[in-house]
Amino acid sequence: MNPILACLLLPLLGALGMALATRAPDMRETLTLAAAGALFACVLRMLDPVLAGQQPELVLLEPLPGLAIAFRVEPLGMLFGLIASGLWIVTSVYSIGYMRGNAERHQTRFYVCFALSLAATLAIAFAANLLTLFLFYEVLTLVTYPLVTHAGTHQARMGGRTYLALLLGTSMLFLLPAVVYVWHVAGTTDFRAGGILPAGMGREGIAVLLALFVFGTGKAALMPFHRWLPAAMVAPTPVSALLHAVAVVKAGVFTIVKVVLYVFGLEALRGATEWLVAIAGFTVVAASFVALYADNLKRRLAYSTVSQLSYVILATALLAPLSVVAAALHIAAHALGKITLFFAAGSIYTAAHKTEVSQLDGIGRRMPWTMAAFGIGTLSMIGLPPTVGFVSKWYLVSGAMGQQAWLALGVLLISTLLNAGYFLPIVWRAFFRPLSAEALARPHGEAPLPIVLALCATAAGTLALFFFPELPLQLARQLVPA
């Protein structure tokens, strides 16, 4: 069987099985774990061929003459696929603890939609042309909608509205015409190294098309289309963790990197991206300021995500080979770090029912594992060793210096300080402030074991990739000519 087809079918089959096992929660959760494990193995099987320079392919259907739903695994897609499928295993373990610990309702719908989201994410990662990418981009929006609105409350419904309006709105108004326009002028939408646009499009034309792509990709949360991400925080924490720190948002920046590399080509964009550097830089700083003043922990994490996503866009817009490597690396680095932070937030909610930063005084003594992992995630966000965030930031700074992009460097400097400013106080509070009187009245311990296991695993991953960054580096380096 074609390995790509297997990767797409496994989560779908898993979803079907889970839907049938509504009455048997243990069976259902075993199926989730099995599907996640099998999927990761399946993606891993393609790693060696991709590292060797091959690109497995699959053509499914041809909805428009000359335009097929087709898949091809190239290094960036491989990296994204590995992250998404690998973290699905960890998140599944975590979800079991979280959903049971909080006695959530509609758990079958939750697991089924989760599996469907993963299938859509992998289809985005492996898409061979813009049409396929766009198709599954929209599918991902729709199958995550029930997850965002899982609670079914008024607040969830409102969050769901913002989510849908911004994601569907931007993709329909900007991304779709961009895709049709590429088809119109280039006669193809295939991703090819070096780009597919015809020569002589003019700098203005290129800049407008690029603007349609980056603003059309609402999932990348570039300001002013970032509001859906904090709105989506009404979802249960596993959803925020895997989908809104990894799969969905990374599908956004992944789309932008992919379009820049394979539709425009770095050379064609020279001189047409200064405005993007400026907007991404603004988003990095502005979102950090919002995070600084957010008391709700998940909201703070959401704005931190907005800011970190724009790192990737900024790195891409610099157009230097080193910064493109940084963009790819940061997709991986941020994924590991941010999922750890969200896991920790959910762990605190499950064990202590606390959601605000100001309530976390002294909680580190009661939940040492959770808060230690949180600390490691924090270091990675700031970009300090020994975490993987340092590696990607290193490449990003090197790329910016090579381009003599002083604005970008300034943004990086300010944002590093801001990151430290809104994350370190949480860690300090947790370990060095005394417990409040209210907290003393309600004793609690660590979160359930599956939760602690999952967040320790991702924290360990954040550390491990600092010491052994070869694999993501190797994939990222394949993206740019030596």
Added chain:
Amino acid sequence: MSLAQHLPALQVVLPLISAPLAVLLRHGGVAFLLVTAGAWAAFAAAVALWLQVDLLPAGGVLTYHIGNWAPPWGIEYRVDRLTSFVLVLVSGTAALVLTYGHASIEREIARASHYLYYAMFALCLAGLLGITITGDAFNVFVFLEISSLATYVLIALGRDRRALTASYRYLILGTIGATFFVIGVGFLYLLTGTLNIADMGARLRDVENPRAVLAALAFLTVGISLKLALFPLHQWLPNAYTHAPSTVTAFLAATATKVSVYVLIRFYFGVFGESLVFQRLPLPEIMLGLSLLALFAANLIAVFQDNLKRMFAYSSVGQIGYITLGLSFDSVHGLTASIVHLFNHGVAKAAIFLLIGGLVLGIGRPGAPPPVPTFKHLAGLARRMPLTCLGIVLAGLSLIGVPGTGGFISKWYLVLAAMEQRQYWLVGAILLSSLLAVAYVWRFVEAAYFRPVPGDGGVVREAPLVMLIPAWILVAASIWFGLDTSLTVGSALDAAQSLLRSGT
């Protein structure tokens, strides 16, 4: 002579015969079997014709001379790619709707008039098929009247008394439309001395009196636009769709307006030739303006409706705007968009109205008249009628034009056609208007999935399988034709190319 040669005649005759038989037998159950069998036979004939046309070289036409009278004196049936495409749509929808309708009819129509319902349905079907297949302009009028008269009765069969006024209003406007149509045909007959559409087109090129030709064009355009509910000539449609029995609404929404669009295409490109229609008159501009009005005004009105049927009726007026917008581009891709959307929208809308029929059945109490499906009834319905609600949402995605559904394919070609003419503002308008569809589809989602079940909800059951299966076949089709379009886009491109070629 073999049966295969007579397929074009059988296509119309089979459903036509079943109508008087149903009246003679005067029994609802027997009439159901007869008419449904007739519709399935017509569908089989349409598919067989499709296969026959497929064997012809590109742009080939299958002709059939009624009573062996040679055209242009005798009536000629002409089947080309576009014709067989529409035939398949009309007869296929009819067959599915009839099969589905039994349970819904029991509830929505008085038992004594069941056999009339089936007879009228058969006549309406025969009329629509006749309009599509005939190559004779006056014959189009005859079939138009057959189908229209049957439609008025079908609408009036609704239990709600407002169905009578809706039917009456449609009767007045429909008659005006048909009269305008026949006046236009009369003008053309005077000018060319022929009623055969193909012959008319050939002779009209030598006619020297442009003013009379323009008069004919004007009468035909207004007449047909009334029947296809082009904004602002749509006034009859919302009430008719709202108060007619659900099965009738489903059938009409998928076919009646679509066949009118087909007639418009036939006359514009086959008789007048695009040179006249699109170059000597500001018709594309007028069409473009009205289509845009339809896209925004009708879709916006749809967002604020409380009655589910009325909401989707206004959505139909809006969606017809996309079809006429495609015509106004006068290009291969524009025409392709129109033809594809005619099909895709028909499928999705039929699915939605069938599911609403099931919904009405589910929320109604046995013995009581069918309730009006307002948003009040929808609260929390998804938990109790999961398949029905999911089906409406999926077909609704096709109305929005989400990729992976039929609606996306139509939108793609519309946007492409607008880009080819460098009308970038139109691209924006098309896409903005599709966001309005998101608004009304999501109103349904929020009501059905998020509002709590009311305390006095009563007993609500999922619709019976015999209704769900045909509806879900259409839902599946509306998704399938977004993924594999060799049938829809293939024939639409083919038809558009040959239509534009014949016009020049």
